[in-house]
Amino acid sequence: MAVQSNPDQLVGILRDTIVALVRRDGPDLSARQLGVFLTVYLTDGPHTVRGLAAELNVSKPAITRALDRLGELDLARRKVDPMDRRSVIVQRTLKGTAFLRDMRQIMTEAETHLRDMPPATEAANAEPRGEGRKAG
Secondary structure (H helix, E strand, O other): OOOOOOHHHHHHHHHHHHHHHHHOOOOOOOHHHHHHHHHHHHOOOOEEHHHHHHHHOOOHHHHHHHHHHHHHOOOEEEEEOOOOOOOEEEEEOHHHHHHHHHHHHHHHHHHHHHHHOOHHHHHHHHOOOOOOOOOO
Protein backbone atom coordinates (compact mmCIF):
# COMPACT_ATOMS: atom_id res chain seq x y z
CA MET A 1 0.00 0.00 0.00
CA ALA A 2 1.41 3.37 -1.00
CA VAL A 3 1.67 6.07 1.62
CA GLN A 4 0.48 9.55 0.66
CA SER A 5 3.34 12.03 0.78
CA ASN A 6 3.10 15.77 0.88
CA PRO A 7 5.49 17.91 -1.21
CA ASP A 8 7.74 18.66 1.78
CA GLN A 9 8.09 14.95 2.48
CA LEU A 10 8.98 14.27 -1.16
CA VAL A 11 11.62 17.00 -1.10
CA GLY A 12 12.97 15.53 2.14
CA ILE A 13 13.24 12.10 0.52
CA LEU A 14 15.01 13.65 -2.47
CA ARG A 15 17.43 15.51 -0.19
CA ASP A 16 18.20 12.46 1.91
CA THR A 17 18.72 10.39 -1.23
CA ILE A 18 21.10 12.90 -2.81
CA VAL A 19 23.05 13.32 0.43
CA ALA A 20 23.40 9.52 0.75
CA LEU A 21 24.57 9.25 -2.87
CA VAL A 22 27.13 12.02 -2.38
CA ARG A 23 28.44 10.54 0.88
CA ARG A 24 28.94 7.00 -0.38
CA ASP A 25 32.14 5.78 -1.95
CA GLY A 26 32.49 6.42 -5.64
CA PRO A 27 31.46 9.21 -7.96
CA ASP A 28 28.22 11.14 -7.72
CA LEU A 29 26.14 12.32 -10.67
CA SER A 30 25.08 15.82 -11.61
CA ALA A 31 21.36 16.54 -11.90
CA ARG A 32 21.58 16.30 -15.70
CA GLN A 33 23.50 13.02 -15.58
CA LEU A 34 21.01 11.62 -13.10
CA GLY A 35 18.11 12.76 -15.29
CA VAL A 36 19.59 11.02 -18.33
CA PHE A 37 20.39 7.91 -16.29
CA LEU A 38 16.89 7.65 -14.83
CA THR A 39 15.26 8.26 -18.21
CA VAL A 40 17.28 5.44 -19.76
CA TYR A 41 16.52 3.04 -16.91
CA LEU A 42 12.91 3.91 -16.12
CA THR A 43 11.39 4.42 -19.57
CA ASP A 44 11.09 2.04 -22.46
CA GLY A 45 13.77 2.23 -25.13
CA PRO A 46 15.48 2.14 -27.38
CA HIS A 47 16.97 5.49 -26.41
CA THR A 48 18.92 7.71 -28.76
CA VAL A 49 20.82 10.93 -28.14
CA ARG A 50 18.25 12.80 -30.22
CA GLY A 51 15.33 11.18 -28.35
CA LEU A 52 16.83 11.87 -24.92
CA ALA A 53 17.49 15.49 -25.88
CA ALA A 54 13.87 15.89 -26.99
CA GLU A 55 12.45 14.13 -23.91
CA LEU A 56 14.56 16.14 -21.44
CA ASN A 57 14.33 19.35 -23.49
CA VAL A 58 18.09 19.91 -23.53
CA SER A 59 20.62 20.10 -26.35
CA LYS A 60 22.16 17.03 -27.97
CA PRO A 61 25.67 18.15 -26.85
CA ALA A 62 24.41 18.27 -23.24
CA ILE A 63 23.13 14.70 -23.58
CA THR A 64 26.42 13.66 -25.17
CA ARG A 65 28.40 15.10 -22.23
CA ALA A 66 26.12 13.35 -19.73
CA LEU A 67 26.49 10.07 -21.64
CA ASP A 68 30.27 10.52 -21.75
CA ARG A 69 30.28 10.61 -17.94
CA LEU A 70 27.80 7.75 -17.59
CA GLY A 71 29.98 5.75 -19.97
CA GLU A 72 33.13 6.49 -17.94
CA LEU A 73 31.29 5.15 -14.89
CA ASP A 74 29.92 2.15 -16.83
CA LEU A 75 26.36 3.18 -15.94
CA ALA A 76 25.31 3.32 -19.61
CA ARG A 77 26.91 2.59 -22.96
CA ARG A 78 26.42 3.79 -26.50
CA LYS A 79 26.15 1.48 -29.47
CA VAL A 80 25.73 2.26 -33.15
CA ASP A 81 22.16 1.45 -34.24
CA PRO A 82 22.44 -1.48 -36.67
CA MET A 83 19.25 -0.30 -38.44
CA ASP A 84 20.52 3.27 -38.94
CA ARG A 85 24.28 3.55 -38.65
CA ARG A 86 23.99 7.35 -38.27
CA SER A 87 22.13 6.89 -34.99
CA VAL A 88 23.47 5.81 -31.58
CA ILE A 89 21.46 3.71 -29.14
CA VAL A 90 21.98 4.12 -25.39
CA GLN A 91 22.07 0.83 -23.51
CA ARG A 92 21.81 -0.12 -19.87
CA THR A 93 24.65 -1.90 -18.08
CA LEU A 94 24.88 -4.31 -15.17
CA LYS A 95 26.64 -1.66 -13.10
CA GLY A 96 23.88 0.82 -13.93
CA THR A 97 21.21 -1.67 -12.91
CA ALA A 98 23.02 -2.18 -9.60
CA PHE A 99 23.26 1.61 -9.12
CA LEU A 100 19.50 1.95 -9.68
CA ARG A 101 18.83 -0.86 -7.20
CA ASP A 102 21.04 0.91 -4.61
CA MET A 103 19.27 4.19 -5.29
CA ARG A 104 15.87 2.57 -4.76
CA GLN A 105 17.09 1.15 -1.44
CA ILE A 106 18.41 4.56 -0.33
CA MET A 107 15.09 6.20 -1.25
CA THR A 108 13.12 3.53 0.60
CA GLU A 109 15.22 4.07 3.72
CA ALA A 110 14.82 7.85 3.42
CA GLU A 111 11.06 7.49 3.09
CA THR A 112 10.88 5.13 6.07
CA HIS A 113 13.00 7.49 8.17
CA LEU A 114 10.82 10.46 7.22
CA ARG A 115 7.57 8.56 7.83
CA ASP A 116 8.78 7.47 11.28
CA MET A 117 9.69 11.01 12.34
CA PRO A 118 7.43 12.66 14.90
CA PRO A 119 5.42 15.51 13.32
CA ALA A 120 7.22 18.24 15.32
CA THR A 121 10.64 17.03 14.14
CA GLU A 122 9.41 16.89 10.56
CA ALA A 123 8.15 20.48 10.76
CA ALA A 124 11.41 21.67 12.28
CA ASN A 125 13.39 20.02 9.48
CA ALA A 126 11.20 21.72 6.89
CA GLU A 127 12.00 25.24 8.14
CA PRO A 128 14.37 27.15 5.88
CA ARG A 129 17.84 27.30 7.35
CA GLY A 130 19.17 30.61 8.49
CA GLU A 131 15.83 32.26 9.18
CA GLY A 132 15.79 34.25 12.36
CA ARG A 133 19.52 34.83 12.27
CA LYS A 134 20.89 38.32 11.98
CA ALA A 135 23.89 39.14 9.83
CA GLY A 136 26.96 40.45 11.45
